[in-house]
Amino acid sequence: MFNKIIEFLEENKIEYKKIHHKPTPTSEDSARERGEDIKIGGKALVLKINKEFKIFVLSASLKLDSKKIKEYLKIKKVRFATKEELFELTGLFPGAVPPFGKPTINLDLYIDESILNNKKIAFNAGSLEDSVIISTEDYIKIAKGEIFKFSL
Known part of the structure; x- marks a missing residue:
């Protein structure tokens, strides 16, 4: 997945910084290893909405x-994907999901307005040991997610 993300960024002529670090299972760990404020981290969560899975990204x-x-x-049921469902859908483990939907991961993408509050976004790029940082402007341009407020 990491190579797929790097290819996607390069195909779209996006400037990026990649960081290899010790495994980071939590957002706090990732921010510490990257030397960045946690608020620029893009947390990608896979949720089951009715019968479909979708990716939601927030600070x-x-x-x-x-x-x-x-x-x-306008739905009644929403839940987090289980570890098994996540692996079956993406081949990834919790904490490694990048903030991209189609075509990188074949799921619809929703982006919380909180992402727009920062000049850059940092994220684990398909592993717990590899992070990428890009400008928020570039992220919004290539991610093509639907933006609305779903954070607390």
């Missing part, structure tokens, strides 16, 4: 508000 310093997701998407 790593915030929590997800499932009520806002239900209201915006």
Whole structure:
């Protein structure tokens, strides 16, 4: 997945910084290893919405508000993908999911407005040991996710 993300960035002529670090299972660990503020971290969560899975990206310093997701998407049920479902869908483990949907990961993408508050976004890029940092402007341009507020 890491190579796929780097290829995607290069194909789109996106400037990026890559960082190899010790495994970081949490957003706090990732921010510390990157030497960056946690708020620029893009936390990518895979949720099951009715019968489909989708990726939701928000600032790593915030929590997800499932009520806002239900209201915006006009749905009744939402839950996190299990570890097994996540691996089956993406081939990745929790904490390694990058903040991209189609075509990188074949899932629809939703981006929280909190991502727009920072000049750059940092994220684990398909592993717990590899991070990438790009400008938020470039991220929004290539990620092509639907933007709305779903953070607390």
